[in-house]
Amino acid sequence: MKEYDIQEKLLKASKYAIALINEKGYYVDQNKIHENLIKYSIEELKNKTPEVYLGKQFYKIIETIKKDGFFAGEVECTTKEKKRLKCFLIAFPIKINNKTFYIGIKDEISNLKEELLDIILNKSNIGIAIYRDKILYVNSYVEKITGYTANELKNMKVLDLIDDKFKEEIKERIKKRLKGEKLTFSGIIKLKTKDGKGKWIYITTNTILYEGKYAGISTVIDVTQQKQLEEKLYHIQNYDSITDLPNKNLFYEELKTYINEAKRGEKKLAILLLDIYNFTEINESYGRYIGDKLLKQIAKRIQESLFDRDLVARYGSDEFIMAIKDIKNIENLSIILNKLKNSLLKPFNIEGLEIYPNYNIGITIFPTDGKTPDDLIRHAEIALKHAKQKGLNATSFFNKKINESFNKKVEIITQLKKAIQFKEFDVYFQPKVDLKTGKIIGAEALARWKIPPTEFIPILVEVNLMFDAGCAITEKALSYTSQLLKINPDLKIAINMSFEQLKYDTYPQKLWDLAAKYNVPAKNIIIEITETETMKNPDENLRRLNAMKEMDFDISIDDFGTGYSSLKYLKLIPCSEIKIDMSFIRDMLIDKNDEELVKIIINISKIMGVKTVAEGIETKEQLEKLKELGCNYGQGYYFAKPMPFEDFKSFLKQR
DSSP states (O other): OOHHHHHHHHHHSOSSEEEEEETTSOEEEEOHHHHHHHOOOHHHHBTOOTHHHHTTHHHHHHHHHHHHSOEEEEEEEEOTTOOEEEEEEEEEEEEETTEEEEEEEEEEGGGOOTTHHHHHHHHSSSEEEEESSBEEEEOHHHHHHHSOOHHHHTTOBGGGGBOHHHHHHHHHHHHHHHTTOOOOEEEEEEEOOTTSSOEEEEEEEEEEEETTEEEEEEEEEEOHHHHHHHHHHHHHHHBOTTTOOBOHHHHHHHHHHHHHHHHHHTOEEEEEEEEETTHHHHHHHHOHHHHHHHHHHHHHHHHHHSOTTSEEEEEETTEEEEEEEEEOOHHHHHHHHHHHHHHHHSOEEETTEEEOOOEEEEEEEETTSOSSHHHHHHHHHHHHHHHHHHOTTOEEEOOHHHHHHHHHHHHHHHHHHHHHHTTOOEEEEEEEEETTTOOEEEEEEEEEOSSOHHHHHHHHHHTTOHHHHHHHHHHHHHHHHHHHHHHOTTOEEEEEOOHHHHTOTTHHHHHHHHHHHTTOOGGGEEEEEEHHHHTTSHHHHHHHHHHHHHTTOEEEEEEETSSOOOHHHHTTSOOSEEEEOHHHHHHTTTOHHHHHHHHHHHHHHHHHTOEEEEOOOOSHHHHHHHHHHTOOEEOSTTTOOOBOHHHHHHHHHHO
């Protein structure tokens, strides 16, 4: 509880005058009844001690509290109006959030009966109890909290009222107190109550002399409602609202404890990070309601596959993380892992639907793969990425080789970001030749960097940098093209475009603006898009390709024959040429099937009224066969390898 909450409860807890001062004796607060009694407002008392109205008695009262643990007796108060009042005062120290305060409860003797002390104790909404190992006295508020009568509580063992979680601590304090140690304590503990439900209390305790022997005196405030609210807030902050599993933050904190236990017992601990590979598709296909139901069932199956001692948490939208204790060896872990995988591979029946999620799991072992929560979780993430590369429902253990590969990839990503920022990509050109005349009619612009495109382009796609990198590469190609057109104004330069660029409505205009920036006419540019990329979102992509066609850019379908496009969509693509994939060209002289496929593609192109370009021509025999089949253009090592810009300029001038 917050300090001001407790303070407010104390001041409102009685119909008697109550004042609260700090450890140095200065006023903190008072209730309205106290103000009406002494006629001083809290503003007038701030930075002052009760000496204002108690005189030198105040210091004797403090001495008595320090000696006996409390003060109870008659005092004389002088009001602001100089009126003298005889009052009965009960005062004792309390702790609020580890700070010491003194609380005084008083009233005029003229208002009190002979049994003043008992009345104050029993009319107050503060519980008061005096005890040794057994309870000696309680007021009516303690009866109300516990549900027991004073007679039932009298001589009951104190520990019988204490929740098991706090029992040992309280037991030790009672032992020391009975030996005369002046112990003070304040905090929130749980009591056992007669109805079995229990109550949370804020308690302050001191050592006093009671009937000639040492005893404990406690003041008690019921904070059950506040504690329940705190528990609800804690649950909201630390548990997943769908599965009711611990969330990522709580898992991290609990993992610290698991690691410490494993260290002490010199045992191994396994961390499993599980990703539902196709959860996004399931959510999009069936809706969030079904997706949430699936998550609940997956959570349940994971828990049923592990021991109660193990920890399971929801780590992300489609990820779960587990900490498995006491792993004796890999064989032992394999048994648990197989049980988990077999459980998850069974279909999930939800609202009449039979759903088959796919998984990948990354695994790290403490202490081999890491000794801190950060290292173990990070290495599990690396292992999970490696598992995803292996395919559906694959598992991967973290190891040094995977880590080195991951670190290398991270370094490449950092360098790629720098390459985008400082436009460090280069462009090579591979000539495109008219197969009938042998004339150079254009070239394909190919991205180049420190490592081969087959290595860096998949990384760009994976980390969502392909659009920015593609724009940087396109701009470099256009800047070179503006110079090449001075040598041959009829050249057509093919620039590869990724799906990451095509998926944006703004890209056709961006391409037009870049071409205009370098004075490159749109008719000199061919946009190459692969057959597979075109079919990812055919309707939207067709709309954007048509927009580029209307701007006078030509469209080429790259790697034709390797995708799964339908003729229905193919005839709608506003292309001017089709590129036959090099895999067919390479084997067409030794494989009749490949030769027939090349012939079919060329015939389809003729029917559609578009040109064909053969990729990967490496021999004269391939060239002659393509000419025989009616292919229009070609490129490949037979004519020239991809070359840097300056070399290509020289190549053009020589031709």
